[in-house]
Amino acid sequence: MRGRSALASLVAAAAVLLFLIDGGAGAMYKVGDLDAWGTPPTSKPDVYSRWAKSIRFALGDSIWFLYPPSQDSVVQVTPLAFAACEVSDPVLKLNDGNSVFNLTTPGRLYYISAAPGHCQKGQRLAVDVPMANGTYLPPSANDLAALAPVSAEGPAGFQSALAPAGAHPSAAFRAAAGAGSVVAALSFAIFL
Template structure:
Protein backbone atom coordinates (compact mmCIF):
# COMPACT_ATOMS: atom_id res chain seq x y z
CA UNK A 1 0.00 0.00 0.00
CA UNK A 2 2.84 2.40 0.78
CA UNK A 3 4.29 1.84 -2.70
CA UNK A 4 0.96 2.67 -4.36
CA UNK A 5 0.71 5.87 -2.32
CA UNK A 6 4.24 6.84 -3.32
CA UNK A 7 3.49 6.21 -7.02
CA UNK A 8 0.29 8.26 -6.82
CA UNK A 9 2.04 11.17 -5.14
CA UNK A 10 4.90 11.00 -7.64
CA UNK A 11 2.51 11.08 -10.60
CA UNK A 12 0.56 13.98 -9.18
CA UNK A 13 3.65 16.06 -8.50
CA UNK A 14 5.68 15.10 -11.58
CA UNK A 15 2.94 15.44 -14.20
CA UNK A 16 2.84 19.23 -14.45
CA UNK A 17 6.62 19.43 -14.82
CA UNK A 18 6.75 16.58 -17.32
CA UNK A 19 4.26 18.30 -19.60
CA UNK A 20 5.56 21.86 -19.34
CA UNK A 21 5.47 23.59 -22.70
CA UNK A 22 8.25 25.64 -24.27
CA UNK A 23 6.82 28.77 -25.93
CA UNK A 24 9.32 30.02 -28.53
CA UNK A 25 8.63 33.76 -28.52
CA UNK A 26 7.69 34.89 -32.02
CA UNK A 27 7.64 31.33 -33.36
CA UNK A 28 10.05 30.69 -36.22
CA UNK A 29 10.85 34.41 -36.50
CA UNK A 30 12.16 34.55 -32.95
CA UNK A 31 12.60 37.73 -30.90
CA UNK A 32 13.22 40.43 -33.53
CA UNK A 33 12.00 43.85 -34.58
CA UNK A 34 9.78 42.33 -37.28
CA UNK A 35 7.72 40.24 -34.84
CA UNK A 36 4.03 40.77 -34.04
CA UNK A 37 4.04 39.71 -30.41
CA UNK A 38 0.41 40.66 -29.68
CA UNK A 39 -0.84 38.22 -32.31
CA UNK A 40 1.70 35.58 -31.30
CA UNK A 41 0.79 35.76 -27.59
CA UNK A 42 -2.93 35.69 -28.44
CA UNK A 43 -2.46 32.24 -29.95
CA UNK A 44 -0.68 30.79 -26.91
CA UNK A 45 -1.85 29.61 -23.50
CA UNK A 46 0.77 30.27 -20.83
CA UNK A 47 0.61 28.08 -17.72
CA UNK A 48 2.68 27.99 -14.55
CA UNK A 49 5.56 25.57 -15.18
CA UNK A 50 5.88 26.45 -18.88
CA UNK A 51 8.94 28.18 -20.33
CA UNK A 52 9.33 31.25 -22.53
CA UNK A 53 12.20 30.78 -24.97
CA UNK A 54 13.64 33.94 -26.55
CA UNK A 55 15.95 33.42 -29.56
CA UNK A 56 17.62 36.62 -30.76
CA UNK A 57 20.68 38.18 -32.39
CA UNK A 58 23.44 40.21 -30.80
CA UNK A 59 21.74 43.59 -31.23
CA UNK A 60 18.82 42.52 -29.01
CA UNK A 61 18.21 41.48 -25.43
CA UNK A 62 15.36 40.61 -23.10
CA UNK A 63 14.30 42.64 -20.09
CA UNK A 64 11.50 41.58 -17.75
CA UNK A 65 9.88 44.80 -16.56
CA UNK A 66 6.94 46.12 -14.53
CA UNK A 67 3.67 47.16 -16.18
CA UNK A 68 4.58 50.86 -15.87
CA UNK A 69 8.02 50.31 -17.42
CA UNK A 70 6.44 48.17 -20.17
CA UNK A 71 3.96 50.94 -21.00
CA UNK A 72 6.72 53.58 -21.12
CA UNK A 73 9.37 51.32 -22.75
CA UNK A 74 11.77 51.88 -19.86
CA UNK A 75 14.32 49.09 -19.32
CA UNK A 76 16.33 50.99 -16.69
CA UNK A 77 14.48 49.32 -13.80
CA UNK A 78 14.39 45.80 -15.29
CA UNK A 79 13.48 42.97 -12.91
CA UNK A 80 15.76 40.68 -14.96
CA UNK A 81 17.95 41.32 -18.02
CA UNK A 82 19.44 38.88 -20.52
CA UNK A 83 21.67 39.24 -23.58
CA UNK A 84 22.93 35.72 -24.29
CA UNK A 85 21.04 35.16 -27.57
CA UNK A 86 18.94 32.30 -26.21
CA UNK A 87 17.08 33.02 -23.00
CA UNK A 88 14.70 30.60 -21.28
CA UNK A 89 12.44 31.99 -18.58
CA UNK A 90 10.48 29.62 -16.35
CA UNK A 91 6.91 30.81 -15.75
CA UNK A 92 6.77 30.22 -12.01
CA UNK A 93 3.67 32.17 -10.92
CA UNK A 94 0.26 33.08 -12.27
CA UNK A 95 -0.48 36.60 -13.43
CA UNK A 96 0.72 39.13 -16.00
CA UNK A 97 4.35 39.35 -17.10
CA UNK A 98 5.99 42.01 -19.25
CA UNK A 99 9.07 41.80 -21.48
CA UNK A 100 10.83 44.18 -23.85
CA UNK A 101 14.00 44.55 -25.87
CA UNK A 102 16.22 46.99 -23.95
CA UNK A 103 18.01 48.21 -27.11
CA UNK A 104 17.21 51.89 -27.70
CA UNK A 105 14.13 52.33 -29.90
CA UNK A 106 13.25 48.65 -30.26
CA UNK A 107 10.45 48.61 -27.67
CA UNK A 108 8.92 51.73 -29.19
CA UNK A 109 8.66 49.92 -32.53
CA UNK A 110 6.81 46.97 -30.99
CA UNK A 111 9.52 44.67 -29.66
CA UNK A 112 7.72 44.00 -26.40
CA UNK A 113 5.57 41.21 -25.03
CA UNK A 114 2.77 41.05 -22.46
CA UNK A 115 1.51 37.64 -21.33
CA UNK A 116 -0.91 36.38 -18.72
CA UNK A 117 0.23 33.17 -17.00
CA UNK A 118 -2.56 30.88 -15.80
CA UNK A 119 -2.25 28.62 -12.78
CA UNK A 120 -1.70 24.97 -13.63
CA UNK A 121 -4.63 23.79 -11.51
CA UNK A 122 -7.46 25.54 -13.36
CA UNK A 123 -9.73 23.51 -15.58
CA UNK A 124 -12.78 24.00 -17.74
CA UNK A 125 -16.04 22.56 -16.33
CA UNK A 126 -17.73 20.00 -18.57
CA UNK A 127 -19.89 21.84 -21.09
CA UNK A 128 -18.80 25.19 -19.69
CA UNK A 129 -16.48 27.99 -20.62
CA UNK A 130 -13.00 28.50 -19.20
CA UNK A 131 -12.77 31.00 -16.35
CA UNK A 132 -12.31 34.55 -17.63
CA UNK A 133 -8.99 36.15 -16.79
CA UNK A 134 -10.26 39.65 -17.45
CA UNK A 135 -8.33 40.85 -20.47
CA UNK A 136 -6.41 39.09 -23.18
CA UNK A 137 -2.69 39.83 -23.51
CA UNK A 138 -2.14 42.80 -25.76
CA UNK A 139 0.50 45.21 -26.85
CA UNK A 140 -0.60 48.84 -27.15
CA UNK A 141 -0.36 49.98 -30.74
CA UNK A 142 -1.22 52.98 -32.85
CA UNK A 143 -2.10 50.77 -35.81
CA UNK A 144 -5.64 50.06 -36.99
CA UNK A 145 -5.14 46.30 -36.91
CA UNK A 146 -8.12 44.26 -35.66
CA UNK A 147 -7.94 42.68 -32.20
CA UNK A 148 -6.77 39.11 -32.00
CA UNK A 149 -8.58 36.21 -30.42
CA UNK A 150 -6.67 33.47 -28.56
CA UNK A 151 -6.87 29.98 -30.05
CA UNK A 152 -9.46 27.74 -28.39
CA UNK A 153 -8.13 25.35 -25.75
CA UNK A 154 -7.00 22.02 -27.15
CA UNK A 155 -6.34 23.43 -30.62
CA UNK A 156 -2.94 23.65 -32.21
CA UNK A 157 -1.00 26.83 -31.50
CA UNK A 158 0.84 28.72 -34.28
CA UNK A 159 4.02 26.76 -33.59
CA UNK A 160 2.13 23.47 -34.08
CA UNK A 161 2.16 22.27 -30.47
CA UNK A 162 -1.15 21.13 -29.02
CA UNK A 163 -2.38 22.53 -25.72
CA UNK A 164 -2.61 19.30 -23.72
CA UNK A 165 -1.50 20.23 -20.21
CA UNK A 166 -4.98 20.05 -18.61
CA UNK A 167 -5.77 16.69 -20.23
CA UNK A 168 -2.46 15.21 -19.15
CA UNK A 169 -3.06 16.21 -15.55
CA UNK A 170 -6.43 14.44 -15.58
CA UNK A 171 -4.85 11.39 -17.21
CA UNK A 172 -2.11 11.31 -14.58
CA UNK A 173 -4.66 11.56 -11.80
CA UNK A 174 -6.71 8.69 -13.25
CA UNK A 175 -3.59 6.55 -13.77
CA UNK A 176 -2.48 7.15 -10.20
CA UNK A 177 -5.91 6.18 -8.85
CA UNK A 178 -5.87 3.02 -10.98
CA UNK A 179 -2.43 2.06 -9.68
CA UNK A 180 -3.55 2.65 -6.10
CA UNK A 181 -6.55 0.38 -6.61
CA UNK A 182 -4.40 -2.36 -8.13
CA UNK A 183 -2.16 -2.67 -5.10
Template sequence: MGLIRSIFFGLISGLILFSMNLDGSEAREFLVGGKENSWRISSSPNELIEWAEKERFKIGDSLVFKYDSKVDSVLEVDEEDYKKCNKNKPIKEYHDGNTKIELNKAGPFFFISGSTGHCDKGEKLEVKVLSHKHSSIGESSPSIAPKPSPKVSSPKVLSPPVLTPAEAPKSSAAGLNFRVVDISILVIVTMVALAMV
Protein backbone atom coordinates in the same frame (compact mmCIF):
# COMPACT_ATOMS: atom_id res chain seq x y z
CA MET B 1 -7.25 -11.89 4.18
CA GLY B 2 -3.74 -10.36 4.55
CA LEU B 3 -2.81 -11.27 0.95
CA ILE B 4 -5.99 -9.65 -0.40
CA ARG B 5 -5.26 -6.45 1.56
CA SER B 6 -1.65 -6.38 0.28
CA ILE B 7 -2.81 -6.75 -3.32
CA PHE B 8 -5.52 -4.14 -2.79
CA PHE B 9 -3.08 -1.62 -1.26
CA GLY B 10 -0.57 -2.29 -4.07
CA LEU B 11 -3.20 -1.59 -6.71
CA ILE B 12 -4.28 1.57 -4.90
CA SER B 13 -0.69 2.83 -4.67
CA GLY B 14 -0.13 2.19 -8.36
CA LEU B 15 -3.34 3.98 -9.31
CA ILE B 16 -2.44 6.99 -7.18
CA LEU B 17 1.05 7.23 -8.71
CA PHE B 18 -0.41 6.86 -12.21
CA SER B 19 -2.91 9.66 -11.64
CA MET B 20 -0.18 11.94 -10.27
CA ASN B 21 1.87 11.45 -13.44
CA LEU B 22 -1.02 12.60 -15.63
CA ASP B 23 -1.01 16.15 -14.31
CA GLY B 24 1.04 17.52 -17.23
CA SER B 25 3.62 19.04 -14.92
CA GLU B 26 6.51 18.62 -17.34
CA ALA B 27 7.99 22.04 -18.11
CA ARG B 28 8.28 23.11 -21.74
CA GLU B 29 10.53 25.53 -23.59
CA PHE B 30 8.98 28.02 -25.99
CA LEU B 31 11.07 29.65 -28.70
CA VAL B 32 9.71 33.21 -28.70
CA GLY B 33 7.77 33.85 -31.90
CA GLY B 34 7.98 30.16 -32.80
CA LYS B 35 11.14 30.50 -34.91
CA GLU B 36 14.78 31.60 -34.75
CA ASN B 37 15.47 35.33 -34.46
CA SER B 38 11.84 36.31 -33.88
CA TRP B 39 12.95 38.81 -31.24
CA ARG B 40 13.29 41.66 -33.73
CA ILE B 41 11.21 44.33 -35.44
CA SER B 42 8.67 42.49 -37.56
CA SER B 43 6.71 43.55 -40.63
CA SER B 44 3.60 42.80 -38.55
CA PRO B 45 3.70 44.86 -35.33
CA ASN B 46 1.44 42.37 -33.50
CA GLU B 47 3.28 39.21 -34.54
CA LEU B 48 4.73 38.41 -31.10
CA ILE B 49 1.50 39.29 -29.30
CA GLU B 50 -0.51 37.03 -31.64
CA TRP B 51 2.00 34.20 -31.16
CA ALA B 52 1.75 34.46 -27.34
CA GLU B 53 -2.06 34.46 -27.45
CA LYS B 54 -2.05 31.07 -29.23
CA GLU B 55 0.17 29.41 -26.62
CA ARG B 56 -0.66 28.12 -23.14
CA PHE B 57 2.11 28.91 -20.67
CA LYS B 58 2.35 27.19 -17.29
CA ILE B 59 4.46 27.73 -14.20
CA GLY B 60 7.86 26.13 -14.84
CA ASP B 61 7.82 26.67 -18.62
CA SER B 62 10.61 28.75 -20.17
CA LEU B 63 10.83 31.35 -22.91
CA VAL B 64 13.87 31.30 -25.18
CA PHE B 65 14.70 34.58 -26.91
CA LYS B 66 17.11 34.29 -29.87
CA TYR B 67 18.46 37.60 -31.20
CA ASP B 68 21.58 39.45 -32.33
CA SER B 69 23.20 40.54 -29.05
CA LYS B 70 25.23 43.24 -30.81
CA VAL B 71 22.10 45.25 -31.64
CA ASP B 72 19.38 44.08 -29.26
CA SER B 73 18.52 42.88 -25.75
CA VAL B 74 15.53 41.71 -23.72
CA LEU B 75 14.13 43.71 -20.82
CA GLU B 76 11.59 42.32 -18.38
CA VAL B 77 9.44 45.25 -17.26
CA ASP B 78 6.25 45.96 -15.35
CA GLU B 79 2.92 46.49 -17.13
CA GLU B 80 3.09 50.28 -17.13
CA ASP B 81 6.58 50.33 -18.68
CA TYR B 82 5.44 47.71 -21.20
CA LYS B 83 2.55 49.91 -22.33
CA LYS B 84 4.78 53.00 -22.55
CA CYS B 85 7.83 51.16 -23.97
CA ASN B 86 9.84 52.62 -21.09
CA LYS B 87 13.20 50.86 -20.82
CA ASN B 88 14.64 53.04 -18.02
CA LYS B 89 13.84 50.79 -15.03
CA PRO B 90 13.69 47.13 -16.09
CA ILE B 91 13.03 44.34 -13.59
CA LYS B 92 15.72 42.27 -15.36
CA GLU B 93 17.98 42.83 -18.36
CA TYR B 94 19.43 40.25 -20.78
CA HIS B 95 22.10 40.80 -23.48
CA ASP B 96 23.43 37.34 -24.40
CA GLY B 97 21.52 36.69 -27.67
CA ASN B 98 20.22 33.36 -26.41
CA THR B 99 18.18 34.23 -23.33
CA LYS B 100 16.22 31.60 -21.43
CA ILE B 101 13.71 32.89 -18.88
CA GLU B 102 11.78 30.57 -16.56
CA LEU B 103 8.15 31.49 -15.96
CA ASN B 104 8.18 30.89 -12.21
CA LYS B 105 4.78 32.27 -11.16
CA ALA B 106 1.24 32.62 -12.44
CA GLY B 107 0.15 35.87 -14.01
CA PRO B 108 1.46 38.19 -16.72
CA PHE B 109 5.10 38.72 -17.71
CA PHE B 110 6.09 41.72 -19.85
CA PHE B 111 9.13 41.99 -22.12
CA ILE B 112 10.35 44.79 -24.38
CA SER B 113 13.38 45.29 -26.59
CA GLY B 114 16.26 47.24 -25.06
CA SER B 115 17.09 48.85 -28.41
CA THR B 116 15.86 52.39 -28.93
CA GLY B 117 12.63 52.52 -30.93
CA HIS B 118 12.20 48.75 -31.29
CA CYS B 119 9.43 48.41 -28.69
CA ASP B 120 7.43 51.19 -30.37
CA LYS B 121 7.62 49.17 -33.60
CA GLY B 122 6.19 46.02 -32.02
CA GLU B 123 9.19 44.27 -30.48
CA LYS B 124 7.43 43.54 -27.20
CA LEU B 125 5.78 40.52 -25.64
CA GLU B 126 3.18 39.87 -22.96
CA VAL B 127 2.95 36.31 -21.69
CA LYS B 128 0.13 35.10 -19.43
CA VAL B 129 1.12 32.17 -17.24
CA LEU B 130 -1.68 29.91 -16.01
CA SER B 131 -1.83 28.76 -12.41
CA HIS B 132 -1.68 25.04 -11.69
CA LYS B 133 -5.44 25.23 -11.06
CA HIS B 134 -6.07 26.25 -14.67
CA SER B 135 -3.32 24.37 -16.50
CA SER B 136 -3.58 20.82 -17.77
CA ILE B 137 -2.02 18.60 -20.40
CA GLY B 138 -2.92 18.86 -24.08
CA GLU B 139 -4.86 22.08 -23.77
CA SER B 140 -5.28 22.76 -27.46
CA SER B 141 -8.73 21.21 -27.95
CA PRO B 142 -11.88 21.92 -25.93
CA SER B 143 -13.77 19.24 -24.05
CA ILE B 144 -16.83 18.82 -21.91
CA ALA B 145 -16.65 19.15 -18.16
CA PRO B 146 -15.90 15.93 -16.28
CA LYS B 147 -18.74 14.11 -14.59
CA PRO B 148 -19.00 14.67 -10.85
CA SER B 149 -17.57 12.04 -8.54
CA PRO B 150 -19.91 9.36 -7.27
CA LYS B 151 -21.43 10.25 -3.90
CA VAL B 152 -20.18 8.36 -0.88
CA SER B 153 -22.75 7.51 1.78
CA SER B 154 -20.41 8.00 4.73
CA PRO B 155 -21.02 11.40 6.35
CA LYS B 156 -17.37 11.59 7.52
CA VAL B 157 -15.95 11.60 3.96
CA LEU B 158 -15.78 14.80 1.93
CA SER B 159 -16.21 14.49 -1.82
CA PRO B 160 -13.86 16.43 -4.16
CA PRO B 161 -15.08 19.73 -5.61
CA VAL B 162 -16.95 19.58 -8.90
CA LEU B 163 -15.62 21.84 -11.65
CA THR B 164 -17.93 24.36 -13.23
CA PRO B 165 -17.94 24.66 -17.04
CA ALA B 166 -15.78 27.81 -16.76
CA GLU B 167 -13.11 25.81 -14.91
CA ALA B 168 -13.37 22.72 -17.10
CA PRO B 169 -10.12 21.24 -18.42
CA LYS B 170 -9.25 22.20 -21.96
CA SER B 171 -8.76 18.75 -23.49
CA SER B 172 -9.97 15.21 -23.52
CA ALA B 173 -6.64 14.11 -22.01
CA ALA B 174 -7.23 16.48 -19.11
CA GLY B 175 -10.74 15.06 -18.73
CA LEU B 176 -9.16 11.62 -18.43
CA ASN B 177 -6.89 12.98 -15.73
CA PHE B 178 -9.84 14.15 -13.66
CA ARG B 179 -11.68 10.84 -14.10
CA VAL B 180 -8.57 8.95 -12.91
CA VAL B 181 -8.26 11.28 -9.93
CA ASP B 182 -11.97 10.82 -9.15
CA ILE B 183 -11.52 7.05 -9.29
CA SER B 184 -8.43 7.34 -7.10
CA ILE B 185 -10.35 9.30 -4.50
CA LEU B 186 -13.19 6.79 -4.57
CA VAL B 187 -10.72 3.92 -4.12
CA ILE B 188 -8.97 5.72 -1.25
CA VAL B 189 -12.31 6.32 0.46
CA THR B 190 -13.15 2.63 0.02
CA MET B 191 -9.72 1.65 1.36
CA VAL B 192 -10.17 3.84 4.45
CA ALA B 193 -13.64 2.39 5.01
CA LEU B 194 -12.26 -1.18 4.78
CA ALA B 195 -9.42 -0.34 7.17
CA MET B 196 -11.96 0.88 9.73
CA VAL B 197 -13.85 -2.42 9.61
Protein backbone atom coordinates in the same frame (compact mmCIF):
# COMPACT_ATOMS: atom_id res chain seq x y z
CA MET C 1 -1.97 -8.64 4.81
CA ARG C 2 1.69 -7.71 4.67
CA GLY C 3 1.76 -8.16 0.87
CA ARG C 4 -1.21 -5.83 0.41
CA SER C 5 0.41 -3.19 2.60
CA ALA C 6 3.64 -3.35 0.60
CA LEU C 7 1.69 -3.19 -2.66
CA ALA C 8 -0.32 -0.22 -1.40
CA SER C 9 2.87 1.61 -0.46
CA LEU C 10 4.39 0.86 -3.86
CA VAL C 11 1.28 2.11 -5.69
CA ALA C 12 1.22 5.30 -3.59
CA ALA C 13 4.92 5.95 -4.20
CA ALA C 14 4.49 5.41 -7.95
CA ALA C 15 1.53 7.81 -8.05
CA VAL C 16 3.49 10.51 -6.22
CA LEU C 17 6.47 10.02 -8.53
CA LEU C 18 4.27 10.31 -11.64
CA PHE C 19 2.70 13.48 -10.25
CA LEU C 20 6.09 15.03 -9.57
CA ILE C 21 7.38 14.14 -13.03
CA ASP C 22 4.23 15.41 -14.81
CA GLY C 23 3.78 18.43 -12.55
CA GLY C 24 7.19 19.82 -13.45
CA ALA C 25 6.88 19.25 -17.17
CA GLY C 26 5.71 22.05 -19.38
CA ALA C 27 5.91 23.05 -22.98
CA MET C 28 8.64 25.34 -24.29
CA TYR C 29 7.67 27.88 -26.92
CA LYS C 30 10.10 29.75 -29.17
CA VAL C 31 8.93 33.35 -29.05
CA GLY C 32 7.19 34.40 -32.23
CA ASP C 33 8.09 31.14 -33.99
CA LEU C 34 10.68 33.31 -35.75
CA ASP C 35 14.35 32.73 -36.47
CA ALA C 36 15.21 35.23 -33.75
CA TRP C 37 13.79 37.74 -31.27
CA GLY C 38 14.08 41.05 -33.11
CA THR C 39 12.21 44.07 -34.34
CA PRO C 40 9.13 42.94 -36.26
CA PRO C 41 9.08 43.43 -40.00
CA THR C 42 6.97 46.38 -41.19
CA SER C 43 4.67 43.88 -42.93
CA LYS C 44 3.91 42.21 -39.56
CA PRO C 45 4.22 44.84 -36.81
CA ASP C 46 1.97 42.82 -34.48
CA VAL C 47 3.80 39.48 -34.89
CA TYR C 48 4.45 39.09 -31.14
CA SER C 49 0.94 39.97 -29.97
CA ARG C 50 -0.60 37.65 -32.59
CA TRP C 51 1.77 34.86 -31.59
CA ALA C 52 0.95 35.24 -27.88
CA LYS C 53 -2.80 35.18 -28.61
CA SER C 54 -2.43 31.96 -30.62
CA ILE C 55 -1.05 29.95 -27.70
CA ARG C 56 -2.77 28.80 -24.52
CA PHE C 57 0.08 28.89 -22.04
CA ALA C 58 -0.01 26.99 -18.73
CA LEU C 59 1.87 27.22 -15.48
CA GLY C 60 5.15 25.36 -15.93
CA ASP C 61 5.54 26.30 -19.59
CA SER C 62 8.58 28.26 -20.76
CA ILE C 63 9.17 30.88 -23.41
CA TRP C 64 12.47 30.93 -25.26
CA PHE C 65 14.00 34.06 -26.76
CA LEU C 66 16.75 33.45 -29.33
CA TYR C 67 18.84 36.44 -30.50
CA PRO C 68 22.43 37.58 -31.13
CA PRO C 69 23.70 38.50 -27.63
CA SER C 70 25.91 41.29 -28.98
CA GLN C 71 22.89 42.99 -30.57
CA ASP C 72 19.95 42.50 -28.22
CA SER C 73 18.58 41.29 -24.89
CA VAL C 74 15.23 40.65 -23.27
CA VAL C 75 13.87 42.07 -20.03
CA GLN C 76 10.81 41.17 -18.04
CA VAL C 77 9.13 44.39 -16.94
CA THR C 78 6.12 45.76 -15.09
CA PRO C 79 2.95 46.69 -17.01
CA LEU C 80 3.74 50.41 -16.84
CA ALA C 81 7.35 49.89 -18.00
CA PHE C 82 5.95 47.82 -20.88
CA ALA C 83 3.62 50.65 -21.94
CA ALA C 84 6.47 53.19 -21.78
CA CYS C 85 9.18 50.87 -23.23
CA GLU C 86 11.16 51.61 -20.07
CA VAL C 87 14.07 49.25 -19.30
CA SER C 88 15.80 51.05 -16.43
CA ASP C 89 14.24 48.97 -13.62
CA PRO C 90 13.51 45.48 -15.02
CA VAL C 91 12.00 42.60 -13.08
CA LEU C 92 14.59 40.35 -14.75
CA LYS C 93 17.12 40.92 -17.55
CA LEU C 94 18.72 38.22 -19.69
CA ASN C 95 21.26 38.93 -22.40
CA ASP C 96 22.88 35.59 -23.24
CA GLY C 97 21.19 35.20 -26.65
CA ASN C 98 19.43 32.02 -25.56
CA SER C 99 17.09 33.25 -22.84
CA VAL C 100 14.41 31.10 -21.23
CA PHE C 101 11.74 32.46 -18.92
CA ASN C 102 9.73 29.93 -16.92
CA LEU C 103 6.05 30.79 -16.56
CA THR C 104 5.60 30.09 -12.86
CA THR C 105 3.19 32.87 -11.91
CA PRO C 106 -0.38 33.27 -13.17
CA GLY C 107 -1.35 36.59 -14.70
CA ARG C 108 -0.03 38.76 -17.47
CA LEU C 109 3.75 38.85 -17.92
CA TYR C 110 5.57 41.49 -19.95
CA TYR C 111 8.81 41.28 -21.95
CA ILE C 112 10.58 43.90 -24.04
CA SER C 113 13.86 44.32 -25.87
CA ALA C 114 16.43 46.42 -24.03
CA ALA C 115 18.17 47.43 -27.28
CA PRO C 116 17.64 51.16 -27.90
CA GLY C 117 14.53 51.84 -29.99
CA HIS C 118 13.54 48.19 -30.45
CA CYS C 119 10.56 48.22 -28.07
CA GLN C 120 9.19 51.34 -29.74
CA LYS C 121 9.34 49.43 -33.05
CA GLY C 122 7.16 46.63 -31.63
CA GLN C 123 9.70 44.25 -30.12
CA ARG C 124 7.66 43.49 -27.02
CA LEU C 125 5.51 40.65 -25.80
CA ALA C 126 2.70 40.25 -23.26
CA VAL C 127 1.85 36.68 -22.22
CA ASP C 128 -1.27 35.51 -20.35
CA VAL C 129 -0.72 32.64 -17.93
CA PRO C 130 -3.80 31.06 -16.33
CA MET C 131 -3.97 29.66 -12.83
CA ALA C 132 -3.47 25.90 -12.39
CA ASN C 133 -7.22 25.32 -12.78
CA GLY C 134 -7.19 27.02 -16.20
CA THR C 135 -8.90 30.26 -15.17
CA TYR C 136 -7.37 33.65 -15.82
CA LEU C 137 -6.86 36.40 -13.28
CA PRO C 138 -8.81 39.60 -14.02
CA PRO C 139 -6.68 42.42 -15.40
CA SER C 140 -5.37 45.07 -13.07
CA ALA C 141 -5.67 48.75 -13.93
CA ASN C 142 -1.95 48.67 -14.80
CA ASP C 143 -2.53 45.71 -17.15
CA LEU C 144 -5.25 47.59 -18.99
CA ALA C 145 -3.12 50.74 -19.21
CA ALA C 146 -0.16 48.75 -20.54
CA LEU C 147 -2.17 47.25 -23.37
CA ALA C 148 -4.09 50.32 -24.48
CA PRO C 149 -1.40 51.41 -26.96
CA VAL C 150 -0.70 47.84 -28.10
CA SER C 151 -4.10 46.54 -29.11
CA ALA C 152 -7.56 48.01 -29.48
CA GLU C 153 -8.96 44.50 -28.95
CA GLY C 154 -7.88 44.40 -25.32
CA PRO C 155 -5.97 41.66 -23.59
CA ALA C 156 -6.48 38.09 -24.75
CA GLY C 157 -7.57 35.70 -22.02
CA PHE C 158 -8.84 38.46 -19.76
CA GLN C 159 -12.35 38.77 -21.17
CA SER C 160 -13.68 36.67 -18.30
CA ALA C 161 -12.41 34.97 -15.22
CA LEU C 162 -13.08 31.59 -16.87
CA ALA C 163 -10.67 29.92 -19.23
CA PRO C 164 -11.72 30.39 -22.84
CA ALA C 165 -12.90 27.44 -24.86
CA GLY C 166 -9.93 25.47 -26.10
CA ALA C 167 -7.75 26.42 -23.15
CA HIS C 168 -4.26 24.97 -23.05
CA PRO C 169 -4.81 21.21 -22.75
CA SER C 170 -2.06 20.74 -20.20
CA ALA C 171 -3.70 23.21 -17.81
CA ALA C 172 -6.93 21.23 -17.64
CA PHE C 173 -5.10 17.90 -17.64
CA ARG C 174 -2.74 18.90 -14.86
CA ALA C 175 -5.51 20.31 -12.72
CA ALA C 176 -7.80 17.32 -13.15
CA ALA C 177 -5.38 14.47 -13.58
CA GLY C 178 -2.36 15.71 -11.63
CA ALA C 179 -3.59 16.21 -8.10
CA GLY C 180 -6.69 14.09 -8.60
CA SER C 181 -4.76 11.03 -9.70
CA VAL C 182 -2.47 11.23 -6.69
CA VAL C 183 -5.43 11.48 -4.32
CA ALA C 184 -7.22 8.64 -6.11
CA ALA C 185 -4.12 6.44 -6.05
CA LEU C 186 -3.51 7.13 -2.39
CA SER C 187 -7.17 6.45 -1.57
CA PHE C 188 -7.03 3.22 -3.54
CA ALA C 189 -3.82 2.19 -1.77
CA ILE C 190 -5.30 2.79 1.67
CA PHE C 191 -8.22 0.45 0.94
CA LEU C 192 -5.97 -2.38 -0.29
